[in-house]
Amino acid sequence: MVRAAEVLGVLLNVAYTWLYLNGTLPLAYLFAALGAVGMGWACWRRNLQAETLLHLFYLAMAGYGAWLFGTSEWVVETHGWAPHLLSLATGAGAWWLAVPWLTRRGSSMPQLDAFTTVFSVVGTWWMIQGDPTNWLYWMVIDVVSIYLYAKRGMPWGALLFALYTLLAVDGWFEEISWFTVTG
DSSP, X not given: OHHHHHHHHHHHHHHHHHHHHTTOTTXXXXXXHHHHHHXXXXXXXXXXXXXXXXXXXXHHHHHHHHHHTTTSOOOOOOOOHHHHHHHHHHHHXXXXXXXXHHHHTTOSSXXXXXXXXXXXXXXXXXXXXXXXXXXXXXXXXXXXHHHHHHHTTOHHHHHHHHHHHHHHHHHHHHXXXXXXXXX
């Protein structure tokens, strides 16, 4: 049953990504929400407690995206290094606090579980802000997630994050070429 939830979660997340990239909104957010539920349940069953919370966060973000649909224009905007250093320091502090909490709760691989969760929230923040640097966050987070999911017996989840890693690299180079052309 866990494998079925994982596979379904991955397929729904791939569908969300494809729909989102093709501008099929707000329908894409429905797939994001359902994918978050599937992956969240699979993570819970594999004792990845922070990742479970992350997928609940993604469920809320799917609702937020659907709610915002059509209300604002998304703008690419760089923020400089100071705000990123602050968010990295804040993320490191949250990571430091989350690891003992997850360890006491018996979470599997608490260091990596906390890292991917905390910095996914940070990466999501920068993505919402329209800052192209978010792609650098996602490259690191997704590579670590590949390892985390593979070690927890979730090969489909690891495959999803391999795809997300490639998309993050592509996104970064698209942003860089956009700035080169327009800057």
